[in-house]
């Protein structure tokens with residue numbers, strides 16, 4: 643129950659329960675690192691944390707003066723963060739298997755949430771840090787909107803892209819590969835046609851990981867910061883953009899939840915969007 647892993651299985655670790663908290667974070671750094679609207683973390687004492695395998699693939703990116711984010715350099719999955727000052731480890735809930743003995747308790751950094759990220763549950767919402775945490779917010783770059791263009795970038799900013807016009811579709815995906823790859827409750831993916839999309843910078847930093855037993859499932863991430871970035875599928879004629887990588891409003895909202903039969907047991911889907919147990923209707 644306390645064993646966690648990345649998408650490729652290189653990174654494995656344990657965090658002893660019972661977990662002291664479980665929170666959804668909507669800050670722009672979590673959005674980019676995970677490629678999703680929000681990341682969900684469980685917290686536990688440092689003493690109960692063990693890295694059980696890494697094979698030299700545990701990469702670190704300093705995202706703020708005090709914050710270090712980790713990821714698997716082979717598959718890009720976000721890993722656990724040690725917070726020595728608080729004596730705790732924050733680990734992505736989605737990296738753990740099954741029921742966690744705890745459910746999400748609140749939303750934090752709601753002030754920074756993406757315009758397309760619609761919170762539909764009744765959990766408490768905090769503008770920034772949860773009550774009791776004294777910390778300074780880290781200023782983050784703001785990108786001015788341009789008419790007809792949606793822009794995005796990775797967490798370190800070295801890679802950036804733009805997409806022209808309206809996307810083909812936008813879906814929340816709850817499949818186990820998206821959950822492990824994004825280390826999040828679910829992915830939110832936006833699809834553009836190949837010719838709508840272009841890299842503006844840093845494409846050479848993008849690394850890809852294809853799930854060996856999957857027909858298509860491939861994760862793209864910035865090798866420097868671990869942020870999830872778009873991936874073009876030439877065979878299928880589209881680019882899958884992790885919505886969390888966007889810096890401006892794509893002007894559309896998710897149209898449904900897919901692969902809900904596979905969803906995390908600790909995550910309750912709320913809101914009125916249609917839900918599909920498997921693949922979306924064509």
Ligand SMILES: [Zn+2]
Nearest residue numbers: 648650714717
């Ligand atoms: Zn991995």
Ligand SMILES: [Zn+2]
Nearest residue numbers: 667668669672
């Ligand atoms: Zn965050």
Ligand SMILES: [Zn+2]
Nearest residue numbers: 796798864867
């Ligand atoms: Zn980066």
